[in-house]
Amino acid sequence: MGFSELLQAVRDNPHAVQIPPQWAQGRASFGGLVAALVFEAMRARVPDGRPARSLAITFVGPAAPDVAISFEVDVLREGKAVSQVLGRAIQDGQVVTIVQGSFGAGRESRIAVQAEAAPQAKGVDECQEMPYIANITPEFTRYLAMRWAFGGMPFTGNPSREMGGWVRLRDQSSAEPVSEAHMLALVDAWPPAVLPHLSSPAPGSSLTWTIEFIQPMSELTTQDWCLYRAQIEHARDGYGHVAAALWSPTGELLAISRQTVAVFG
Incomplete structure (x- = not known):
């Protein structure tokens, strides 16, 4: 399965997704993919117009390939502009990855500072x-x-x-x-x-x-x-x-x- 197919698998059924061994990183599944799958489950719980601003990710343990993973999401708070969301990847009853995300709508501001130039x-x-x-x-x-x-x-x-x-x-x-x-x-x-x-x-x-x-x-x-x-x-x-x-x-x-x-x- 390719990257887009795995994202779709989470959208279709976030409670039973298996990552193929072709996505392995040693004995674990590729961490960037696992984080992306948790994020995809989280994004589905956030109202439109609130893009992701920041994610804090902890890799608690290795997510084994070819073993079903469940993606659970809790909306911790939903304010006027910002949603605080917690996502977890769970395998064999153990949490393997935690993602805490902040999603926020834009607002008017007098502050505008451009990013430094790319190297x-x-x-x-x-x-x-x-x-x-x-x-x-x-x-x-x-x-x-x-x-x-x-x-x-x-x-x-x-x-x-x-x-x-x-x-x-x-x-x-x-x-x-x-x-x-x-x-x-x-x-x-x-x-x-x-x-x-x-x-x-x-x-x-x-x-x-x-x-x-x-x-x-x-x-x-x-x-x-x-x-x-x-x-x-x-x-x-x-x-x-x-x-x-x-x-x-x-x-x-x-x-x-x-x-x-x-x-x-």
């Missing part, structure tokens, strides 16, 4: 792509294409504080509109920015993740390449603190991200 990067065709290689790269990378423009690839001994490049869904025969759910996958597709510092393979994973969406969203399709850059702010004792952002092909800021990652090396 300069080599063109897509000039950047090296991380290929999908069975039994070597994570299974889910068959669905997502990443081309490096900043820093190094994982386990190359590159000490740069930044990492990233161009990203999009792979092999899109037809263009579909990009939603916040797609951006969750595009941002989380990238490995933890601390892994290039290592010279040999070691596991790493996100513990917590907050992401903020710039509204109104730019009109993009799944065939567009977006630019991602992560910057390590601090790393020690097996944990890294990483700030990142995602931009459109024309340099419009799309999302701001921050992750705490655990690394076992």
Whole structure:
């Protein structure tokens, strides 16, 4: 099943969704996909006109592939402009992912501050792509294409504080509109920015993740390449603190991200 098919599966029946093993990341399902599925269940409970402003995501435990997941949603508060929503992914009676989301309608304001310019990067065709290689790269990378423009690839001994490049869904025969759910996958597709510092393979994973969406969203399709850059702010004792952002092909800021990652090396 492709990304759009899994989003539709949550809309059709949020109480019994199985993620195929082709979306695996080690022994777990790809975290960006799991977060996107929880978000899709949450969005269905929010009134129209209240786009997602921010999500706080905690990966409590691994979501196993090919095992049914139930997505539960509680609307914590619905004010005049803002809805506060809590979503959970539950597998075998255990919570595997929690997402707390804020959805808010726009309002008139005298404050208007433009985003800083996107970083300069080599063109897509000039950047090296991380290929999908069975039994070597994570299974889910068959669905997502990443081309490096900043820093190094994982386990190359590159000490740069930044990492990233161009990203999009792979092999899109037809263009579909990009939603916040797609951006969750595009941002989380990238490995933890601390892994290039290592010279040999070691596991790493996100513990917590907050992401903020710039509204109104730019009109993009799944065939567009977006630019991602992560910057390590601090790393020690097996944990890294990483700030990142995602931009459109024309340099419009799309999302701001921050992750705490655990690394076992």
